[in-house]
Amino acid sequence: MSSLDAIREGYARFDPRAYLQNNYMPPRADFSSEQCVVPWKLRCLAETFASGEICGRTLIDVGSGPTIYQLLSACEHFEEVVATDFLEVNREELQRWVRGEPGAFDWSPFIQHVCKIEGRGEPWQEKERRLRGRLRRILPIDVHCADPLGAPLRPPADALLSTFCLEAVSPDRAAFGRALVNVGSMLRPGGHALLLGALGESFYLAGAARLPVVPLDEDDVRGALSDAGFTIRDFRSYTMPPALRTGVDDVQGVFFVHAQKPLEG
Numbered sequence: 001m002s003s004l005d006a007i008r009e010g011y012a013r014f015d016p017r018a019y020l021q022n023n024y025m026p027p028r029a030d031f032s033s034e035q036c037v038v039p040w041k042l043r044c045l046a047e048t049f050a051s052g053e054i055c056g057r058t059l060i061d062v063g064s065g066p067t068i069y070q071l072l073s074a075c076e077h078f079e080e081v082v083a084t085d086f087l088e089v090n091r092e093e094l095q096r097w098v099r100g101e102p103g104a105f106d107w108s109p110f111i112q113h114v115c116k117i118e119g120r121g122e123p124w125q126e127k128e129r130r131l132r133g134r135l136r137r138i139l140p141i142d143v144h145c146a147d148p149l150g151a152p153l154r155p156p157a158d159a160l161l162s163t164f165c166l167e168a169v170s171p172d173r174a175a176f177g178r179a180l181v182n183v184g185s186m187l188r189p190g191g192h193a194l195l196l197g198a199l200g201e202s203f204y205l206a207g208a209a210r211l212p213v214v215p216l217d218e219d220d221v222r223g224a225l226s227d228a229g230f231t232i233r234d235f236r237s238y239t240m241p242p243a244l245r246t247g248v249d250d251v252q253g254v255f256f257v258h259a260q261k262p263l264e265g
């Protein structure tokens with residue numbers, strides 16, 4: 001069995017609800033302190049989108065999983081947000097939220113927090129409605145394929161977002177770098193890429209699933225982006241405090257990077 005097959009087999013046991021519980025409920029989803037990891041992630045995205053420089057028709061989110069927090073600031077600046085994931089159970093979890101179906105995960109604390117830090121003073125239900133209206137495609141994806149969506153994205157995306165995906169699905173740094181090239185092919189020249197991801201992590205749990213992660217440091221991320229032809233615009237990192245090292249993974253920190261694909265080539 002290839003290392004990619006082993007990872008695919010691990011994801012067959014991925015439990016979206018356990019994953020949400022592990023990462024998007026307290027203590028990690030604690031909005032009372034800006035020092036907590038989820039407010040830090042949301043602030044990175046809100047501040048980066050606040051300039052208005054990153055905008056256009058389509059943003060594609062790679063490896064969305066069962067989460068929408070990563071789209072809350074992005075959705076203001078694109079006509080359409082395309083979510084993607086390898087697993088049908090995750091795509092179904094996203095559909096449940098989009099349709100406001102019972103049993104969907106409650107993202108309202110996240111939406112309320114983003115409305116607060118964006119400072120527009122809008123009711124959070126307005127933002128929820130706007131995201132639901134712009135999240136019109138939830139597609140299967142495999143970042144290990146040259147065409148991750150199975151065929152080239154036409155027209156290419158104006159922006160690409162991916163959070164905790166590439167390092168969590170790649171057996172080694174070379175595969176991480178190839179996956180980055182693959183997803184970069186969906187982005188138009190001059191388009192922006194925003195990545196959040198794990199630093200120094202080797203595994204994470206999601207119910208019965210125990211998934212291997214390729215441990216990355218800042219230089220690995222910078223090098224992979226440079227090798228994939230991206231220019232780095234901003235790089236930030238967060239150190240996971242002891243209180244948030246809960247045993248659901250061995251993550252040491254989180255990186256945020258804003259990169260751009262050159263106009264030519």
Ligand SMILES: C[S@@+](CC[C@H](N)C(=O)[O-])C[C@H]1O[C@@H](n2cnc3c(N)ncnc32)[C@H](O)[C@@H]1O
Nearest residue numbers: 063064065086087141142143163164165168169
């Ligand atoms: C750690 S989760 C990240 C979820 C979400 N983006 C977040 O920020 O929490 C990794 C996601 O990658 C997806 N995945 C697994 N294999 C993949 C592949 N080959 N290509 C794309 N996504 C994949 C999983 O289904 C899972 O939803």
Ligand SMILES: O=[N+]([O-])c1ccc2c(c1)CN[C@@H](CO)C2
Nearest residue numbers: 023028037164168198204249251
């Ligand atoms: O602290 N967080 O907000 C947070 C959110 C998601 C994830 C992590 C940490 C660490 N593990 C990754 C999977 O490799 C998923």
